[in-house]
Amino acid sequence: MDSIVAWCARHSTFDSQLRDLRRVAPEGDRSRTLAALQALQAALSLHMGQEEALLWPAYAPLAETLPPNGSVRVLQADHDRLRALLASVSEAAEPRSAADWVAQQEALSLLAGVLEHHDGRELRWLAPTLDAHVPSAQRRRWLRRIEEEETALELPEPPSPRTTDHEPLPTSSPLQRLRVAVARDSGWQQALDELRAPLHRKGVRLHQRCATQLASAAATEDLAARRDALAHAADTLRLLALVVDLPHRAEAGSSRAESKAPMKKCE
Ligand SMILES: [Fe+2]
Numbered sequence: 393m394d395s396i397v398a399w400c401a402r403h404s405t406f407d408s409q410l411r412d413l414r415r416v417a418p419e420g421d422r423s424r425t426l427a428a429l430q431a432l433q434a435a436l437s438l439h440m441g442q443e444e445a446l447l448w449p450a451y452a453p454l455a456e457t458l459p460p461n462g463s464v465r466v467l468q469a470d471h472d473r474l475r476a477l478l479a480s481v482s483e484a485a486e487p488r489s490a491a492d493w494v495a496q497q498e499a500l501s502l503l504a505g506v507l508e509h510h511d512g513r514e515l516r517w518l519a520p521t522l523d524a525h526v527p528s529a530q531r532r533r534w535l536r537r538i539e540e541e542e543t544a545l546e547l548p549e550p551p552s553p554r555t556t557d558h559e560p561l562p563t564s565s566p567l568q569r570l571r572v573a574v575a576r577d578s579g580w581q582q583a584l585d586e587l588r589a590p591l592h593r594k595g596v597r598l599h600q601r602c603a604t605q606l607a608s609a610a611a612t613e614d615l616a617a618r619r620d621a622l623a624h625a626a627d628t629l630r631l632l633a634l635v636v637d638l639p640h641r642a643e644a645g646s647s648r649a650e651s652k653a654p655m656k657k658c659e
């Protein structure tokens with residue numbers, strides 16, 4: 393294989409590792425969350441290091457005429473952010489308070505958003521530019537080395553999700569109550585009923601989307617599928633919190649800069 397565009401299919405591995413992580417995070421069990429995080433952290437760290445060491449030196453001069461979103465500077469900023477978010481998830485592996493749970497949910501949701509946008513940028517700019525301008529023999533050498541390093545990497549099997557049994561936690565608003573309930577996979581149907589649809593037009597749409605996602609979580613008896621639906625609802629709730637609940641974002645300790653980037657459209 394010599395196509396960098398085709399090689400970008402690797403990105404789906406990180407999506408599924410993150411999905412496995414988000415399936416066990418609601419349990420609040422530090423060792424199981426870290427076990428699930430380990431595979432993603434190892435694979436993604438290797439991948440980012442390979443891109444930085446092998447691909448970017450050749451790509452940097454080619455990217456000079458591309459829009460800023462295709463620049464090495466922006467791609468590097470994504471990698472820095474992904475590393476910081478992986479560290480945040482690791483630090484938040486044992487949430488105790490409602491704010492801890494929201495912070496963990498926030499970090500996982502941001503990780504998903506940044507990964508999606510970064511992969512889109514690489515597929516749109518980095519990969520086709522390298523395929524068009526770097527000789528095939530060179531690309532083959534890169535990909536051979538990358539594959540050897542990937543093969544040498546031993547990744548642990550992720551834990552299978554388990555049902556949760558959490559005591560309620562004190563929370564400061566109906567929206568935060570729902571965020572915590574979704575993060576812990578506990579009591580979210582009741583918390584949704586208690587949350588009135590916000591009057592803001594965008595908030596109403598997000599509220600409806602969240603209700604639909606939670607309805608699909610309620611409709612399945614498969615635990616993994618329910619956790620996947622809850623992860624989607626958590627992503628929606630993060631956006632809803634941006635619209636209607638800014639004070640509670642501050643309470644959860646999230647930075648303003650982190651909250652804004654995933655709202656951007658992928659370019
Ligand atoms: Fe990358």
Ligand SMILES: [Fe+2]
Nearest residue numbers: 403439443514
């Ligand atoms: Fe990549």
